[in-house]
Amino acid sequence: MIGGRLVREFSLGGALRFKARLMSCLVLASFCCAQGVATSAETPSRAPDAANVSPIAYKQTLTAQCGSLYRLLKVPMRDACEGVIAQGVEVARSHLGRPIFALRTGAPLTDKSATRVLILGAVHGDELTSGWLSLKWADLAPPMTEKRTYSVLHVPIVNPDGVFGAKPSRTNGRGVDLNRNFPTPQWNPEANRWWVNKTKRDPRRFPGHAAASEFETKYIMRVIETFKPTVVVSVHAPLGVLDYDGGGPLPERIGSIFLDSLGIYPGSLGHFGSRSRGVPVLTVELPHAINLVSTEETKRMWRDLFAWIDKYANYDSQAK
Numbered sequence: 093m094i095g096g097r098l099v100r101e102f103s104l105g106g107a108l109r110f111k112a113r114l115m116s117c118l119v120l121a122s123f124c125c126a127q128g129v130a131t132s133a134e135t136p137s138r139a140p141d142a143a144n145v146s147p148i149a150y151k152q153t154l155t156a157q158c159g160s161l162y163r164l165l166k167v168p169m170r171d172a173c174e175g176v177i178a179q180g181v182e183v184a185r186s187h188l189g190r191p192i193f194a195l196r197t198g199a200p201l202t203d204k205s206a207t208r209v210l211i212l213g214a215v216h217g218d219e220l221t222s223g224w225l226s227l228k229w230a231d232l233a234p235p236m237t238e239k240r241t242y243s244v245l246h247v248p249i250v251n252p253d254g255v256f257g258a259k260p261s262r263t264n265g266r267g268v269d270l271n272r273n274f275p276t277p278q279w280n281p282e283a284n285r286w287w288v289n290k291t292k293r294d295p296r297r298f299p300g301h302a303a304a305s306e307f308e309t310k311y312i313m314r315v316i317e318t319f320k321p322t323v324v325v326s327v328h329a330p331l332g333v334l335d336y337d338g339g340g341p342l343p344e345r346i347g348s349i350f351l352d353s354l355g356i357y358p359g360s361l362g363h364f365g366s367r368s369r370g371v372p373v374l375t376v377e378l379p380h381a382i383n384l385v386s387t388e389e390t391k392r393m394w395r396d397l398f399a400w401i402d403k404y405a406n407y408d409s410q411a412k
């Protein structure tokens with residue numbers, strides 16, 4: 093670790109740390125407006141038919157979503173959903189009108205040398221641990237290294253309709269598998285062909301009627317376009333492996349999870365990010381969708397993740 097403003101911000105304890113993060117979130121809010129990432133002010137024209145939207149959903153905060161997630165996981169609320177998590181900024185709406193929140197940690201966006209990392213959780217709504225881990229990670233400052241700072245954008249619950257519906261579901265509020273809805277090359281007809289032939293029309297894996305048909309998919313695409321992440325990390329469950337779409341040094345191990353390719357799927361974020369946008373996508377498949385990883389493992393994974401990102405960023409900067 094070296095000296096510098098970020099180290100001071102994240103090492104002076106609770107109050108200052110909280111303040112630093114609050115400022116980060118305010119910067120995030122202005123970033124969203126400036127860069128065209130969907131904000132609550134922009135969303136009405138994109139929002140679904142008002143008849144579909146529960147007025148209660150509009151009142152939800154990230155703290156309420158976090159609390160609901162903890163209840164679903166049947167874990168105590170102690171120390172949960174506070175601090176930085178309460179400072180999330182609504183950046184988009186789901187199909188059923190639930191807010192999608194983002195929050196930022198690490199170096200300010202004005203630090204052009206910072207490596208940008210986008211972390212996504214709960215793309216599949218029934219993989220509850222992925223949302224939980226993404227929230228926990230948002231409460232850990234990214235580590236600093238000799239040469240590098242990080243700016244991290246967290247979207248802990250990409251698919252709130254899937255998480256908070258009557259019963260948690262893989263798909264979004266329109267029954268679409270978001271991780272098959274990204275506009276990969278030949279999406280039409282490959283995505284539908286894959287759904288029919290490989291899944292036998294499994295409704296949990298329906299790719300949608302058109303590529304990028306869903307609000308949630310469009311939002312992630314806009315974030316990739318505007319935030320310009322160096323690396324995307326998408327947390328899933330319950331396969332217990334790492335899947336990597338990208339070049340450079342391979343992420344061999346994150347915590348106790350090891351690399352093991354899951355293959356290429358039409359419409360997946362990994363396929364879209366790496367092939368269509370040139371951004372590597374690391375998919376972290378936790379071993380369970382309900383059973384949480386330990387606090388120690390959460391921190392170990394965070395450290396290993398950034399150790400790999402550091403290697404990747406060095407490789408990337410040399411390649412440019």
Ligand SMILES: [Zn+2]
Pocket residue numbers: 215216219328329
């Ligand atoms: Zn998944």
